[in-house]
Amino acid sequence: MMPPVVTILGGGISGLSAAYYLARLAPQIHIRLLEATDHVGGWIKSEKVNDKVLFEAGPRTLRPKGTGGAILLDMLKDLHLDQHIVSVPKKHPSAQHRYIEYKGQINQLPSGLSDLLFNSPPIMDSVMGAIMKEPFQPCPNHVTDESLYDFIQRRFNSQVALNLIGALAHGVYAGDCKQLSVQSTFPLLAACEQKYGSVVKGMMRGGVSLDTTKELALAAQCEARYPIWQHEMQNASVIGLQPGLAALPLALRRFLMDQPNVDLLTRQPVTLLESSSSSSSSLITTQSGEKYESHHVISALPSHILASILPPSSSLPHLTHNPRVDVAVVNLAYKKDDANTQLDGFGFLTPHRDTGSRVPGVLGVIFDSNSMGIQDKDMVRFTAMIGGSDWDLAFGNLKEEKEVATQALALAQQAMSTCLGVDASPTYHQAHVLRQCLPQYLVGHSKRMQELHLALQQRMCLSVTGASYLGVSVPDCVKHSRLLVEDLLEIGALGNQSSVVTGLEKTMISPW
Known part of the structure; x- marks a missing residue:
């Protein structure tokens, strides 16, 4: 029996983290990561000018406190x-x-x-x-x-x-x-x-x-x-x-490229994510015309980009609500x-x-x-x-x-x-x-994420992670990607149509 194939969309810190934890915790699964550019790490970018001065174009420091800090x-x-x-x-x-x-x-x-x-x-x-x-x-x-x-x-x-x-x-x-x-x-x-x-x-x-x-x-x-x-x-x-903080995504990239069960593919912008002829899998089409079938898809793309690659008939709400x-x-x-x-x-x-x-x-x-x-x-x-x-x-x-x-x-x-x-x-x-x-998490964001969670439960093969949903900091992104991977493996949702993990389960648990 062929091992399940999991495709991760987006090579920012959330996508890299999801691939990293999957590779560590489930070496039997084939992992494919698709990134639209030749750069990994999303907005994390460190540059040295004249080999003298370190400039950070994005995040530069990390908060080590709390659950996200411990996981990071x-x-x-x-x-x-x-x-x-x-x-x-x-x-x-x-x-x-x-x-x-x-x-x-x-x-x-x-x-x-x-x-x-x-x-x-x-x-x-x-x-x-x-x-x-x-x-x-x-x-x-x-x-x-x-x-x-x-x-x-x-x-x-x-x-x-x-x-x-x-x-x-x-x-x-x-x-x-x-x-x-x-x-x-x-x-x-x-x-x-x-x-x-x-x-x-x-x-x-x-x-x-x-x-x-x-x-x-x-x-x-x-x-x-x-x-x-x-x-x-x-x-x-x-x-x-x-x-510089870019050392983190570069280290993740090196780790993933050393794993025999991981394909990290850059310059592969995705143009369409749809259900394949087999209801138990998804079909991903890239700008170059490549097609990839996957038992499960983890989208670490910004939510508005995810919305743009779904078929017009998609019933996922609120992906484009927040600017x-x-x-x-x-x-x-x-x-x-x-x-x-x-x-x-x-x-x-x-x-x-x-x-x-x-x-x-x-x-x-x-x-x-x-x-x-x-x-x-x-x-x-x-x-x-x-x-x-x-x-x-x-x-x-x-x-x-x-x-x-x-x-x-x-x-x-x-x-x-x-x-x-x-x-x-x-x-x-x-x-x-x-x-x-x-x-920008506009007023009503939490309720909208609850509704998105319920809608994702009907898709079976798709989970989401990343800054669009539950937190914008690097520790938040790493934490939620790890929680998603742990839940997928614990519940056995990869390639299993009877179990669903959306990545937004926390929205249903509120301190209020």
Whole structure:
């Protein structure tokens, strides 16, 4: 009997992780991974300029805490990347000092209660009063989703919602807090209200666990393999990789290409995913005309790309509901004497556009030379993030990539001058335009994912994973791919028409 064939669509971190875990846990299964480009790792991209300066065009640091952190650390250890890990202690300035641009000035956020009471910057005006009043705010009678802004404005005030949470939405989602779902982007806040009647009370009591029993068990299993090392790493604020974060997808690629049961095929954009003449399998057609039959398909593609390759008769709902934003990422490197900002934190974010930021469209600037606790010998590096939900403010009607990149560089330098007082020209720079890079979980996302889960149960041969569904961070993507693979193997759903695993089972288990 021929072994089941599983095809994974998409070679981003989610697709690579799914293939990696399948290869490790089910060597008897034939695995095929199809990636549209010649690059693996999705938006993770590390580049060295003149073999001197490391620039990251996408993610650069990883959160090691929690279930996702434990699972990711386990993967790094097995790939022998632990020797390249750079960890930032929680007491390091880059972990403790966070900044927000406010009315043209950089405000350092309080790092504790004492700072909040006695050394509060202008951006924190009215915040302490809002915190004191929040436990007495009424709760809604029924659990309904709402925007992040509406939730925070209701429980605290509009100042907190626009300036603090608006900046946080920029940093995590490059998004608009007035559009994003509180239940799907910062579910801990909504869960605290539901359980304790107050965000403040909930946080003071340790919050609410949002992890499923399966997630907790898997994290505990990972921690038990290297307990001392896991404990040490999870106590860090963030971790990174010395050669750049791209070392992770490159290591996954090398691992997969060494496995006899894995075919990793690049430059294979998929144009059609349909049921084959045999109802127990799927037929995949690529742009080159190649056809691949598969007993099971795992889509790690963005949901709108998955929608575009399904037949018109497909009954899968909501795949195109959430928009995805474009972000311009500008890397800058200066000679040390040219960029002495006197700031030693992780970077600064900008508040919601309704506050009138001094550099419209700039979401924030990361202090790369300090964010990982490693100072470059003679250079200082920064990364400006521009666009996202504020794309039109930054780029208007510009369409050509070269025009956008030129404008992005100008805006990045304007932000460096206006906010940080750096007027010198950078010694090295590069600009990347990341099209459709971050999904925006709009209000009602959780309910839509429940409905998608129920619809996928009728397809039998298709599961989904990736940032479109349950989390946008690298640890989230790795975790959900591993959970999906474990469920597929545990339930025996590969090639078995009586068992179904969609990858969205968690949507049916809610802290509410």
